[in-house]
Amino acid sequence: MGATKKLGAAELLYLRAEQMGLKPCWITPHGLFVITTESGEHYIHDARSALNSHVGISLARNKHLTRLILERHNLPNIPFARPKTLEEATAFLHAQQKIIVKPVRGLGAHDIRIVEHTDQLAGLQVSKYIFERYIAGREFRYLVLNDTTIGVHESEYGVSVEADRMLRRISYPAVEWDPILMELSARVAHVLGLKFAAVDYLVDEHGKAHILEVNTTPGLKWFHAPTSGPSVDVAYHLLNALLTETTIEQPTEDGVIV
Secondary structure (H helix, E strand, O other), rough: OOOOOOOOOOHHHHHHHHHOOOOOEEEEOOOEEEEEEEEEEEEEOOOOOOOOOHHHHHHHHHHHHHHHHHHHHOOOOOEEEEEHHHHHHHHHHHOOOOOEEEEOOOOOOOOEEEEEOOOHOOOOOOOEEEEEOOOOOEEEEEEEEEEEEEEEEEEOOOOOOOOOOEEEEEOOOOHHHOOOHHHHHHHHHHOOOOOOOEEEEEOOOOEEEEEEHHHHHHOOOOHHHHOOOOOOOOOHHHHHHHHHHOOOOOOOOOOOOO
């Protein structure tokens, strides 16, 4: 399924359900719809996948809990701290020299700041944030469904995370996916109890990958209509998994899942 217009996740799923002959029906405008089959009603929501448990979603949404679990399983984490006081925050900054400060339950790039000097911490309610070492590198997203990678793209930002950015999503064919990161992504999803998730990585100048974050409601539009590279019909695979829980198809001979 090709797409040029970058629709929201709900619209993409709804249109794909119509194309699959599933006769979806909106419950709320552009957010929740229902598909009725012989086994009953299936509710599809753009912000919460029925494939993931409430516990898994809660763990992934809390950046601090995610870091603790990654650390527990010796996965490639980023040095982090959850300071309770300005003194603890300052000590972490001095140890790391340059850090990124994120809301513990933040979404997207909202309220993310790069900090290099102690005066940048002034007035910050540090207990609401997680502090992480700043690592420069390329950012990749591995999309996992039922332990299998179904799409990979690179995010290119024009400027700092603190500013409005020109975002480009470069999609890669399956033959170019890193098998180590594919296996790692499946493991991360499994550890957090997730069947559908995006695992984001920072790959530094030495080629070492660090887990940036785990997202349980990744945007579908950039996989359907990337800036460049092959499109991936995530909506079809997700609906198929939701309704049948069958194994997904493997890449075709040309290395692209369509």
